[in-house]
Amino acid sequence: MWPYPKIVAHRGGGKLAPENTLAGLRAGLAYGFRAVEFDVMLSRDGIGMVMHDPEFGRTVAGHGSVAGTDASALAALDAGGWFGPQFRDEPVPYYTQFIDYCKAQRIWMNVEIKPADGHEAATGAWVARITRDSYADELRAGDPAGYPLLSSFSFEALAAARDAAPELPRGYLLDQIPVDWQQQAEQLQAVAIHTNHKHLNPELAARIKAAGYGLFCYTVNDPQRAREILSWGVDGFCTDRIDLIGPAFV
Ligand code: G3P
Ligand code: MG
Numbered sequence: 001m002w003p004y005p006k007i008v009a010h011r012g013g014g015k016l017a018p019e020n021t022l023a024g025l026r027a028g029l030a031y032g033f034r035a036v037e038f039d040v041m042l043s044r045d046g047i048g049m050v051m052h053d054p055e056f057g058r059t060v061a062g063h064g065s066v067a068g069t070d071a072s073a074l075a076a077l078d079a080g081g082w083f084g085p086q087f088r089d090e091p092v093p094y095y096t097q098f099i100d101y102c103k104a105q106r107i108w109m110n111v112e113i114k115p116a117d118g119h120e121a122a123t124g125a126w127v128a129r130i131t132r133d134s135y136a137d138e139l140r141a142g143d144p145a146g147y148p149l150l151s152s153f154s155f156e157a158l159a160a161a162r163d164a165a166p167e168l169p170r171g172y173l174l175d176q177i178p179v180d181w182q183q184q185a186e187q188l189q190a191v192a193i194h195t196n197h198k199h200l201n202p203e204l205a206a207r208i209k210a211a212g213y214g215l216f217c218y219t220v221n222d223p224q225r226a227r228e229i230l231s232w233g234v235d236g237f238c239t240d241r242i243d244l245i246g247p248a249f250v
């Protein structure tokens with residue numbers, strides 16, 4: 001039901017490095033993390049880039065948008081200086097760079113498909129195709145523990161991912177679990193529900209588990225809270241506090 005790691009570094013290296021950068025992956029690895037969540041959005045020329053916000057202004061300076069800028073120009077932006085001077089000129093990564101790094105270091109990936117508005121299906125299909133092609137050997141080997149897990153808040157993006165690469169597992173991201181969650185998850189042929197731990201309760205967790213789904217939470221930064229949700233049957237979660245909650249946390 002959940003063949004994947006239990007503790008996952010959020011946005012690369014949590015709060016110890018600029019989010020969604022290779023420096024973040026290095027920080028995670030330095031803390032022993034071989035499991036990472038990050039966000040992928042399409043550039044203007046249709047290339048998957050590791051970015052959370054659709055607009056500039058927070059992790060990269062200036063005005064503009066990911067969907068309105070070519071990949072090469074995005075890759076030239078400074079996505080690290082906002083976090084600290086030692087990270088200045090850390091680029092916006094190509095998704096393929098993240099794949100290469102994670103494969104080389106044997107890091108499990110939870111790839112959050114984060115489409116800009118209006119680009120849902122294109123983003124879901126692109127991420128699914130590239131991921132499937134990059135993990136062809138693992139998919140052929142047939143061990144689900146070696147598969148990356150795609151997730152998204154966008155039903156449309158996940159439906160497009162399902163159609164483009166049905167063999168890749170999908171997790172449906174829901175901030176609050178709606179009453180028809182199972183019907184939606186069935187349509188997406190999802191293997192897991194990913195949800196905000198703040199809105200979860202033991203009864204809901206038990207229902208999701210009893211229905212046969214994996215249950216993953218974001219973003220859990222307090223060890224006591226982490227223990228509590230794990231006691232409800234939650235299979236895994238991502239954390240920003242990779243310094244407080246290690247990969248072997250129980
Ligand atoms: O994938 C879980 C979590 O990352 C969802 O929220 O905004 O941090 O991408 P966000
Ligand atoms: Mg995310």
